[in-house]
Amino acid sequence: MLTKIYNPTDIEKIENVLKRFHSVANQLKNRRKEDGISRKTIIIKDEYDVQDLLHGLLKIHFDDIRAEEWNPSYAGSSKRSDFLLKKEKIVIEVKKTRNGLKDKQIGEQLIIDKANYRKHSDCKVLICFVYDPELLIKNPIGIKNDLKEVNTEFTALVYILPNE
Numbered sequence: 001m002l003t004k005i006y007n008p009t010d011i012e013k014i015e016n017v018l019k020r021f022h023s024v025a026n027q028l029k030n031r032r033k034e035d036g037i038s039r040k041t042i043i044i045k046d047e048y049d050v051q052d053l054l055h056g057l058l059k060i061h062f063d064d065i066r067a068e069e070w071n072p073s074y075a076g077s078s079k080r081s082d083f084l085l086k087k088e089k090i091v092i093e094v095k096k097t098r099n100g101l102k103d104k105q106i107g108e109q110l111i112i113d114k115a116n117y118r119k120h121s122d123c124k125v126l127i128c129f130v131y132d133p134e135l136l137i138k139n140p141i142g143i144k145n146d147l148k149e150v151n152t153e154f155t156a157l158v159y160i161l162p163n164e
Contacts, residue, residue, distance in 0.1 A: 017054070021053070025042075025133070029041060029043065051067070051094050054083070055067060058083065064086055065084075068082070086122055089123060089125065090123070090127060091120065093117075094129050094131070095130045096131045097133075099136075103136075110130075117154075117156075124155065144160060
């Protein structure tokens with residue numbers, strides 16, 4: 001008897017990638033040595049490093065990933081989305097914590113991002129990925145709950161990892 005194959009939703013695919021991101025980043029630090037010499041690898045030092053690795057991981061599930069896509073102007077300014085999955089109408093916004101970019105600043109940036117993307121015609125789902133390897137965010141659940149929004153017109157989800 002054949003069992004029904006479960007096909008995860010696009011959001012579940014992205015969520016799985018995000019939840020495994022830290023593990024993948026750590027694995028890349030442990031490259032094989034050849035003749036006692038370590039091979040070069042990606043070290044996650046800043047937000048651009050997070051974006052580079054995440055872009056590669058998203059390619060496992062998605063073909064059309066538009067990086068650094070300009071958004072329409074909102075309140076007199078426009079910004080670039082880190083990743084736009086146009087067909088799926090999903091925008092992924094990436095942040096990486098550091099000294100000077102912790103709870104308050106991350107929360108403020110995500111509130112602005114959420115307001116901007118709510119107006120974006122190609123964004124029905126905003127996924128905010130905050131990579132926090134040094135565990136600088138003291139209340140990740142509070143930020144997630146404050147910014148989460150799920151309705152038929154717009155959904156905003158926040159993932160703060162690895163401290164979830």
